[in-house]
Amino acid sequence: MPEGHTIHRQATELRRGFGGGPVAVSSPQGRFEAGAALLDGRVLAKAEANGKHLFLGFSDEAGHKPQSWLHVHLGLIGSWTFGPLAAGQPPPARGAVRVRLVGENEYADLRGPTVCEVLTTHDVTAVRARLGADPLRKDADHVRAGQRILKSKVPIGALLMQQEVVAGVGNVYRAETLFRARINPWTLGKDLDQGTWDALWADLVLLLKDGVKRGRIVTTLPQDRDRRSGPARREDAHYVYRRTGLPCRICGTLVVTEPMVGRNLYRCVVCQTG
DNA sequence: GCTAAATGTTGAT
């Protein structure tokens, strides 16, 4: 379920499990053999996420700067799985493993990514330069994103999905943050004001951080859930995302879905008039 | 148990 929070979580897990030590890199599936050979046996020096992009930096020796990077974008169905290494036993064979990392005590398998390639530090800088403000990064420039949004003739619902504007937000977060702000997703960027953008950004920071902590996306406030106490159940996690035809948690109007730039957009036409 | 759709992006046509 890869929106930005997932990738940041995985970066942390990879850093914790493999950082600072040599990593055996292979491609059981065979589609990344040449790339794997470039990285095999080197030390994982960095693991960081930028929006939905993951960058693993490899160096020749511990403590050195990385010269080669594994760049991964999971796309729609890509995934990482992690597991402990049973002594002397290879990790379980299941599905098409594009990349396998084997460290001292654990392994990580990558399946189904859209992007999986080896880059130089220079290339990594170029990829990152194309990305917009990431709510999960301290170096995020939300003012710059706002300048772009507040003069755009594109609907805010589409702008939030543009990774060169805001990096890490996907279909779930865009639908939910716009509902929480009661904003009509079809409102053009230029028709928003600075205060509205600042509030939207603050909410995205809050939601994505919460997503990293939980490992899943929960956007509802406890008082808006069908069961108002205890942990949020899956069917209680969202206001509008994938709730087509169900009553809005606030006003009871049925949630509608309609395509926006080729993706399903969910909203409440009564609550979201801002 | 089966089928369709899905949190996203790239590259070919």
Add this chain to the structure above:
DNA sequence: TCAACCTTTAGCT
């Protein structure tokens, strides 16, 4: 504009 990626889950029978 469309296929590919190739897994997971929701929804149906």
